[in-house]
Amino acid sequence: MAIVETRKITKEFDGGAVKVVKDIDIKTVDGEFLVLLGPSGCGKTTLLRMIGGLEHPTSGQILIADQVVNHLPPRARQIAMVFQSYALYPHMNVKGNIAFPLKAANIDKEEQKRRVDWAAGILGIDHLLDRKPRQLSGGQRQRVALARALVREPNVFLLDEPLSNLDAQRRASARDELQRFQHEIGTTTIYVTHDQVEAMGMGHRIAVIEGGTVRQIGTPRDIYEDPADTFVATFLGSPPMNLIPRGDELIGFRPENFHLAPDGGVDSSTSLSFKLTSIREEYLGSEKLVYGELEGERTVARMAANADVPAAEGGEVTLFVDNADLRVFDRESGLRKESAPATIATGSGS
């Protein structure tokens, strides 16, 4: 168990021509499940590789268990890593693959066998132990890679999109297993993904990364409800947060924060009204998405399936959002501002 910390680490490629990771500061809590979330090419894998010791940071420090490890080779860092591509040893069978790190640590044969059986049991691959990697499906390979990481009792797990190759059903159950397992053994885990559902569901905390910088770190709830900037606001949530320009500000709110006027009328001091011109409706069973235009901006509302909203194109409806659900961003920088009810009120369209 250990705390992983990066202090202002930066990575440049091609002699500074490409800056992939820029001054990233992250500190895990002991035993935490930290998710790195970000779009493709934002530097997640590079960051993970630096923590693992496979890539040297251009500047900055990496600490594992309060010890600077910049100069330590991967083998001295006591980490287990699952690569985005699994990286199974093609010339060894599954048993050999899983036992490989144990052999490296000179653990005796009996104990090796015991641990291999244990890990294979957890991941449901006991019947595949004598196969070669090429005789496995993508999902089975992924589980072998996970098993190889599990047998080691490392300080830290580094997992690079380990579930990306599983079908939806397998992924859900693997997610559950992985989380339960991590909870049981309590090893600090850094988990990379670009799937927001995975990130929200699994992480104790999420670090949202974009363009090589951390945009926000927080619990899934923090990130979803209090995004630090417009990137985070629109990257998470499906459909993403609506952003309506008002002067030099953007007013943001989630599609599900829209509601119709209650029977008793609306208290205009606690909520804001918008006229939405409906364009299209998407029926999802328990709810529906109403796509429309609001003050010239494309906007989505998530409503109950039976909500009384005009479905036809061009139909108009007045919708309300509670002031408490509004988030205000600076239009220029995209950064979050403390919400200022006065501005909201003056900009009100009602």
Next chain:
Amino acid sequence: MATLPPTQRFASEGSGRGKQFLARTVLYATAVIFSLFAFIPFAWMIMTMFKTNNDLYNPRNNPFLYNDPPTLSNLDLLWNDTSFRTFIFNTFLIALVVMAVTVIIVVPAAYSLVRLAGRWGSNLGILIFLVYLVPPTLLFIPLTGVVADLGLQNSKWSMALVYPTFTIPFCTWLMMGFMRSVPWEIEEQAMIDGYSRIGAIWRTVIPVSIPGILTVVIFSFTLTLHEFVYSLAFVQSSGEKTVSVGVFTELIRGDVFFWQSLMAAAALVAIPVALLYNYFLDRFIAGFTLGAVKG
């Protein structure tokens, strides 16, 4: 193979069959022609080696048949009256040394060029390959000087020294191709799993590159086996000669060609080697690295 939906298959059956038959015929005809092309020299060689002089040189005889009963006397001449056994021993000894030297140098060289030398590495690989294309007829003159300086004139070790100059460039280039197809993550994974870089290379890159290493072995063996110019230039005494030069100098005496024994010499070397290649190629080259990484 194309798997058409049933209706389509049915519809195209009429003309499809004719076309398919034609394609098959062309395929088999081509295969037969090429097999004959490869087979006839061997057959001719084997047939000639058992013929008597009388049979071989009489123009009225049918050359495709034994007109006299087959004889083993040509083999006897080759085996007992020439230094053929020494030639074979020399050839294989040199080949073994050359193979070992080549592998020991080529594997780390290819690894470094592919993995550590960045973009320059690949281009350098092509430059190294170009060295192979310099003809030995050009190089043997300066190399004679080198061999003399080292006191290796008229010694088989001169060849063990010189042959790597052409096996290494070619095989480095060859090995680089193999190394490029090794998934690098497995080496990094081995480093994560607890080995040093050298340990990781030894346990992952090398085992996965075995088909490449075998190919290097086979090529350096072949190149050594059929090398002629250097060995003709560097070695004069029978005891130091290789098969390619020794057989040629001992079985062509003035204008007398001992055709049957020459053929016997060629067959005795070529056939075991051909069988060996066949065995190795089938066994090792195919599908070795599949399944290491996804996709």
